Amino acid sequence: MSTATAAKTATTTFASALNTAMSDAMERDPSVVVFGEDVGPLGGVFRITDGLTKRFGTDRCFDTPLAESGIAGMAVGMAINGMRPVIEMQFDAFAYPSLEQVFSHIAKMANRTRGRVRLPIVIRIPYGGGVGGVEHHCDSSEAYYAHTAGLKVFTPASVDDGYRMLREAIDTDDPVVFFEPKKLYWSKAEEDLSALREQYESGASGQDHSVGPQGRARVVREGTDVSLISYGPSVSTVLKAAEAAAEEGISAEVLDLRSIVPFDDEALQRTVTKTGRAVVVAEAQGFVSVASEIVARVQERCFHSLASPVLRVTGFDIPYPSPKLETHHLPDVDRILDALDELQWED
Amino acid sequence: MTDSSTKNTAPEKTAAGPATPHQAVDHEPGHEKAEQAARIQEASRSFGISAEQYMLPAAQQIRLLDPEGELVPEDQQGTGPGHEYPIPEDETLLQAYEALVAGRRVNDQNYALVRQGRLAVYPSSHGQEACQVGAALALGEADWLFPTYRDTVAAIARGVDPLEVMVSFRGDWHCGYDPHQYKVGPQSTPLTTQLLHAVGVAHAAKLRGEDTVVLAMCGDGATSEGDFHEALNFAAVFEVPVVFFIQNNGYAISVPLSSQTAAPSLAHKAIGYGMAGERVDGNDMVAVLATLRRAVRLARENSMPLLVEAMTYRMQAHTNADDDSRYRDADEVEHWQRADPLVRLGKYLTAKGALDDDAESRIAAAAEEVAASLRQAMTAEASNDPLELFEHVYSAPTAQLREQREKLADELQRSTTDQGAN
Ligand SMILES: Cc1ncc(C[n+]2csc(CCOP(=O)(O)OP(=O)(O)O)c2C)c(N)n1
């Protein structure tokens, strides 16, 4: 990834990118407040809010009683009264008690009040599997939120996007559900966070890598034969599959959606019309999923460019399995390569 | 900004002072008490009663006027040390009476409009107007009110333009007023969700060092919802000035309160959160106002939440879609007819010489004006623009919403062209 001064790059984790994004936002804007379960002195069970209470005090980063609806509902009130709450749900499946507040108020308040009350709330949710987590700790719940009009749904797949997209999420006046692939927390990249900060705060990041008000997907590997379309935790797997496919002589382009809502139809159209083939990869169950939506949009918009049916590689339509069985459920390189084989290549 | 960083490090504060028989709970390291508990101890000590006596509702509901509008003898008012409720001054009561009469007119006018099929729905607060008016009048200008679907009269008494309130009941848009303009949340339908919004508004104000009080309303049945619990608990833990105001009208649609809870009263729930609860005769405007004003004052002075349960009755069906004869007797409704809040306050003020014929007719005329504005709201040309449907979903419409907007615009265009051709 391009950075301003190569000399300053350091090994940076996804977790520290997110942490820095929050502290930078809090530094710049006193109305940004962070709260949730164990986010205070402990720094969150994943340590993503590490040090924020110490640096900004308990008014700005604080623990709440154990009640997810309370966290989301209080965020609504604080946002009505001029704050920009960044709330943490401890795990994907433990966000479910908050859904009434999210669906009935956070998503609808701006529309209900004709734009007079906007709720600039960020709901951070560690999500997805691949970490050996027990039941209720590995759900891919993005479709529930993406289906709800009024919410934006972001999910970064790289360290730099982690920083940049969280800053954007905090700064947008719309509510954003921010899905953090928990298997990426300790992934590393050579990044210069202060360069990213400068880039972001000077508005220079806009051109290339910002998600922007309309959602901007990112081609993370160029190719000509097939488009692999993915987001969040699956992107790294898809990149590996593209690597393997290249060895078999297939040139795969990889599109990282980054923003599920708003959806970047133009980027989708661009890559599929270019390659003529598409496989959508996501961890979540495939039935009535974000992957289904992408397939529908491809056939609506790119039908005449298609050389073969559009396929999906997703989790099975089962509750998330226990740790020893999860590898059978999650899309892996082989399953993606199998899908590539199924595409009609004789043209 | 307030500094709450010492909150969990000062457990000793509460240990001092004379032990009362109820003060038995120890607090060992790792089990420190919240500061709220210390404040309650302090307050109760100043009244010479225990913290429990302070937090529990008085032995009987607070009632200052009997159904005939006579002052209840002091020893029967339900008041006592730590539960004192001085009678508001005549001027305030007259203002309340005016709002009561207007509120009744709003309820009856809208009931009529529903029957004429001109309103989509109207949950009436006929019989509960003292609670509605009390909620609005207890607050200061910078305070916030969070009403429910039933609390139209409270919103109007707070100053929301009746025309704007009617937007939702007319079926034009989900909320017709600007919550910031009036400091009134949108009338909330998902039960008790708004109580948490109240907590958030109060917390944001507190962090900025403002002394905003928030009054949040809900019904008796709604107290079974999870958000009721979460809101009371959050408010107590964050020590924010929210007055939770429950109108106990005995029913949640058809279900009586006995099927909702086994608690001795809803006001008793307060103590479980470490806050004070009080029960008041909700059809006694004087008592409601006295109780809510004191709650608002205590909330503001001590930055802490309180709960008030008003015993009242909904004289009409839940909404126009409801048939109340399936779950309650006419006798019961008849009984409550005799406890009408308007009649009661009217008699009291008349007997005191504070309300004469002139004032009565001035007040009736003002109420008629409000009713006229409601009728006008019905006849006003609907200015609905279907294309507005896409406008407010996000701060800027997404590409998808722009496409869908164009599609609808095209449909509309074609349908007017078709009509033109016919
Ligand atoms: C979460 C939720 N569940 C169900 C309903 C449907 N509903 C609307 S009003 C009502 C009864 C509420 O009773 P209560 O809280 O006593 O208030 P009241 O209507 O008597 O003023 C119900 C069940 C709702 N609005 N919200």
Ligand SMILES: [Mg+2]
């Ligand atoms: Mg009720």
